Amino acid sequence: MNIDTRIKFRHLLCFLEVARQGSLARAADQMAVSQPAISKTLKELEDLLDASLFDRSKSGVSLTEAGLAFMRYAGPCVQALRDGVNSLREGEYAAGMVRLGVLSTVEGLLVPEVVRRLHERHPALVVSVLTGPSAYLLSQLRVGELDLVVGRMTESPEIQGLTFEHLYSESMTLVVRPDHPLLAQGREGRSLEGYPLVLPLAGTTIRKHADSLFVQSGISPPRQRLETLSLTLSRRYVMSSDAVWIAPMDAVRLDLRSGELAELDLGLQEPGGSVGICSNASLPLSLAAQWCVEVLRDAAADYREGRLP
The missing domain is CATH 3.40.190.10 (Periplasmic binding protein-like II)
Incomplete structure (x- = not known):
């Protein structure tokens, strides 16, 4: 089956924002458009896919089974396109960026050392760190808003369908x-x-x-x-x-x-539990994210051997 050329980038952005916000009104606010415009764009996408992507209720919207399946590909698709555009630009994008989700278990010792080593090896690299509960960070990883999530999360239900690499036990x-x-x-x-x-x-x-x-x-x-x-x-x-x-x-x-x-x-x-790296296997890691994984592995090895400060 060929991809319908009528599916536009705006359809994907609208779908992802509604999924992220769980509300048409909040998604409209975030995208600076009217709620009717959001509803129209979403209906166009559902008609093109011949599938219902959201269940509607008075409290908001939630992804259907078809919506969950589509999100596994829509998020990485949008992020891959962003990465491709950024790779051709100069100036602020030339340095590259890695977007890390960091759980509280590692923000005090491991991650500061990882950032220090990354900047030592790649002076122009931008490291963007988002902290919060594992459920929220893993949801952002799933839709392509984060490259990696680091911490203790193996027992979180949201990890299903994502890839986890053990670093050390804490x-x-x-x-x-x-x-x-x-x-x-x-x-x-x-x-x-x-x-x-x-x-x-x-x-x-x-x-x-x-x-x-x-x-x-x-x-x-x-x-x-x-x-x-x-x-x-x-x-x-x-x-x-x-x-x-x-x-x-x-x-x-x-x-x-x-x-x-x-x-x-x-x-x-x-x-305690297993501290490690979680990634989205459906989204290829950027070069900056690959650098980060390498440094995380090195720093974790030093942690296991008691060599971290």
Whole structure:
């Protein structure tokens, strides 16, 4: 079957924006056009494909099975065309760009080192980093808005259909401020009950590993807790309170080494999960993204061997 030449670039852009926003009105705002124009363009595409791409409801729109199938190809197609245009331009595009989705588990240690090495090897390279929950980052990877996603995400349902490369395993640990009352007690007498807890957001991959520590300790999470993926907020709150932070080792390694935080030994051990690189196999990696993968592998090897700062 030949590709219908009536399918235009604007049809693909409209489809992807509606899928991204989950709303015709929000997609219209993002594309600076009227909602009727969005509806008309979307209907044209569905007529040309002879398929319904979205289910409509009062709360918005969601992709149909046909829409999900079409999105696997529409996103990479649009991004490939953008890359082709950019490769012919000079000036700001000549340097190349890699777009990384970064989970909180790696933004404190691994990724800064990766960016440093990338700029050392490729001085003109632009590295664009987007942080957030794995579900959001993987959805952006799927539609071609990101080149790679780095972090702990193997248990996220959104990873289905994407490619994952393991880099290293990372453990969880419990940390407190250096003069925390629990540090003066013997390990056998320590209990987390009565102290505020800092946890990853509910529903995230890393939260599942944090919750397993509660199962091991036989206690229920207290009502007083902070749930966040922000390392900056978590760090400052723990340093200024009696809170206990259940944190990925990558996020606190330097703080433990400098003495700004202290590890709380309760005789528990949670091995954590697999940290790695997720990519969209249906979209060929740009040269800049390939450079990034190489550096990620090198930095991860140093991490496993304990050679990172």
